[in-house]
Amino acid sequence: MEKITIIGLGNMGGALVRGLEKSPLQSALSIDVYDLDPQRVKACGAHVRGLSSLEEIELDNNILIFCVKPQDLVTIGKVLKGRLKKNVLIVSILAGKKTATIARELQFDGPIVRAMPNIAAVIGFAATAMCANEKCETLEKQHAEQIFKAVGEAYWTKESLMDAVTGLSGSGPAYIYMVIEALSDGGLKMGMPRDLAFKLATQTVLGSAALVKHTGLHPAILKDQVTTPAGTTISALHVLEERGLRSMFVNAVEKATLRSIELGKDE
Numbered sequence: 325m326e327k328i329t330i331i332g333l334g335n336m337g338g339a340l341v342r343g344l345e346k347s348p349l350q351s352a353l354s355i356d357v358y359d360l361d362p363q364r365v366k367a368c369g370a371h372v373r374g375l376s377s378l379e380e381i382e383l384d385n386n387i388l389i390f391c392v393k394p395q396d397l398v399t400i401g402k403v404l405k406g407r408l409k410k411n412v413l414i415v416s417i418l419a420g421k422k423t424a425t426i427a428r429e430l431q432f433d434g435p436i437v438r439a440m441p442n443i444a445a446v447i448g449f450a451a452t453a454m455c456a457n458e459k460c461e462t463l464e465k466q467h468a469e470q471i472f473k474a475v476g477e478a479y480w481t482k483e484s485l486m487d488a489v490t491g492l493s494g495s496g497p498a499y500i501y502m503v504i505e506a507l508s509d510g511g512l513k514m515g516m517p518r519d520l521a522f523k524l525a526t527q528t529v530l531g532s533a534a535l536v537k538h539t540g541l542h543p544a545i546l547k548d549q550v551t552t553p554a555g556t557t558i559s560a561l562h563v564l565e566e567r568g569l570r571s572m573f574v575n576a577v578e579k580a581t582l583r584s585i586e587l588g589k590d591e
């Protein structure tokens with residue numbers, strides 16, 4: 325992997341640029357960036373070369389990472405259609421856009437990786453799932469993996485599961501923000517200052533996730549370890565079970581998955 329061009333420098337594109345700039349890949353890579361907004365191009369670091377139009381993108385031996393909104397694929401398609409060499413690798417993070425759709429929009433017969441990262445890429449903690457079309461060889465898959473491992477963790481899956489990935493880890497940060505907000509409100513209701521409640525709630529979510537990861541234990545085992553007979557925690561857990569917290573999350577992931585499928589059909 326020598327050359328990368330990142331198209332679209334919003335939340336996710338910007339995070340990828342920062343992640344790649346900080347990663348060991350940086351020294352081996354030449355990174356081009358392009359966004360409609362020249363200020364966003366300027367804001368990228370010194371190791372990056374800014375392009376001033378889509379026409380300047382190198383069409384040969386390049387990894388193109390699409391980070392624009394799904395509806396903007398058409399605009400990019402108009403410029404790149406039928407012009408990309410087969411040794412280009414396309415990496416798309418566009419929600420709902422299938423590899424076959426991208427191939428069609430660009431009239432491109434080469435390797436395409438579809439990835440779904442999440443917003444934690446901004447701080448190098450993304451959970452990303454990826455799938456590859458049949459034109460991808462091992463080397464291209466390695467390249468895609470290196471890119472997303474520069475901003476967090478990355479796993480391979482099949483394309484039929486990408487909508488479920490969107491429903492779980494793509495949209496997931498929003499669910500957890502709601503949990504943090506709700507826990508803080510609980511502290512507030514019990515008389516805590518807002519600031520303290522917020523800090524305790526945030527660190528509790530962070531620490532609990534870190535412990536699951538660090539020990540490799542099933543969350544149910546960790547939950548049992550902190551639940552004592554007739555104690556405070558079991559009283560709270562009883563309420564959460566009674567009000568259906570588990571099915572609420574299962575249903576939330578299902579709903580988001582179905583919405584992702586629906587959006588994919590609109591194309």
Ligand SMILES: NC(=O)c1ccc[n+]([C@@H]2O[C@H](COP(=O)([O-])OP(=O)(O)OC[C@H]3O[C@@H](n4cnc5c(N)ncnc54)[C@H](OP(=O)(O)O)[C@@H]3O)[C@@H](O)[C@H]2O)c1
Nearest residue numbers: 332333334335336359360391392393394396418419441443
């Ligand atoms: N945000 C998330 O949590 C998340 C998670 C997973 C996947 N994704 C996917 O990531 C993609 C980007 O999301 P985002 O949140 O980063 O969006 P965003 O913040 O709106 O960034 C998109 C950027 O692309 C620019 N752009 C639009 N058309 C362009 C073109 N033709 N050429 C170059 N740049 C262009 C936009 O400029 P303007 O603002 O001027 O239009 C904007 O700066 C989406 O497809 C989304 O499905 C997002």
